Amino acid sequence: MKNIVIAAGYATRLGELTKNFPKPLLKIGQNTILGRMLDDIDRIADIDEHIIITNHKFAPIFEQWKQEQHYQKPITIIDDGTETNDTRLGAVCDLLFAMKQLGIDDDMLVVAADNLLFFSFQEFVDFAKEKQTSCIMCHEQTSIEKLQRTGVVELDADMKVLGMEEKPQVPKSHWAVPPFYIYRKEDLDLVRHSVENSCGKDAPGNLAHYMVEHTTMHAWPMSAGRFDIGSLDTYYEAVEKYG
Numbered sequence: 001m002k003n004i005v006i007a008a009g010y011a012t013r014l015g016e017l018t019k020n021f022p023k024p025l026l027k028i029g030q031n032t033i034l035g036r037m038l039d040d041i042d043r044i045a046d047i048d049e050h051i052i053i054t055n056h057k058f059a060p061i062f063e064q065w066k067q068e069q070h071y072q073k074p075i076t077i078i079d080d081g082t083e084t085n086d087t088r089l090g091a092v093c094d095l096l097f098a099m100k101q102l103g104i105d106d107d108m109l110v111v112a113a114d115n116l117l118f119f120s121f122q123e124f125v126d127f128a129k130e131k132q133t134s135c136i137m138c139h140e141q142t143s144i145e146k147l148q149r150t151g152v153v154e155l156d157a158d159m160k161v162l163g164m165e166e167k168p169q170v171p172k173s174h175w176a177v178p179p180f181y182i183y184r185k186e187d188l189d190l191v192r193h194s195v196e197n198s199c200g201k202d203a204p205g206n207l208a209h210y211m212v213e214h215t216t217m218h219a220w221p222m223s224a225g226r227f228d229i230g231s232l233d234t235y236y237e238a239v240e241k242y243g
Helices: 012-018 033-041 059-067 091-102 121-131 185-192 204-212 232-242
Strands: 002-006 049-054 075-079 108-112 115-117 134-140 151-155 161-166 175-177 180-183 217-221 226-228
Touching: 002 033, 002 091, 012 232, 033 049, 033 108, 033 115, 033 121, 049 059, 049 091, 059 075, 075 091, 091 108, 091 185, 091 204, 108 121, 121 134, 121 180, 121 217, 134 151, 134 204, 151 204, 161 204, 161 217, 175 217, 180 185, 180 204, 185 204, 204 217, 226 232
Parallel strands: 002 049, 002 108, 049 075, 134 217
Antiparallel strands: 108 180, 115 226, 134 175, 134 180, 151 161, 151 175
């Protein structure tokens, strides 16, 4: 299984802090946001490589960071060639770019690089192995306002995904979807042809939505919380709370 980290955005909401530096490599205490995530994922036996897809502006910074790491699994940095937020490929196209560049034909754990997690991805991998399908994560969200700003899934009693909506005005459930996914090798052809079949390009949830409509997927309910670092305020809050 490949661990694919989507890290090609420009984090414009963090202003000067990320104008010339990638958000995933910002420090939280003695570690980086990305480092805290890889510390967990690197221990998963199924994972054999970390693939970080970034942009041309930040690729040299990731390459320098890579030289300082000592993970068990190798790290590969992929440069998507873009240099500005206006020319970015979008998360789905970045994933397809990495798959094509490296000829990926394995199960994939696909993660966004701007979250602090209070559970292990090992649980998610075990769930996918049990279900033998591609999977997404979910968590209970009681706020209608927050549900209207994210992906929302309908599930049956076995956690099979019955439907998914992105940013619904009238949410059909309280199950919100964070940006963490497992796509099995058997479903990679669907992934490869998703954009040409009208899948949205920008948010990673667009691909999950597309996949739900074309293959069987299950949703793993997160066993603990996460902290999404999406703004200067949330970054400084993370530093204060967890640094």
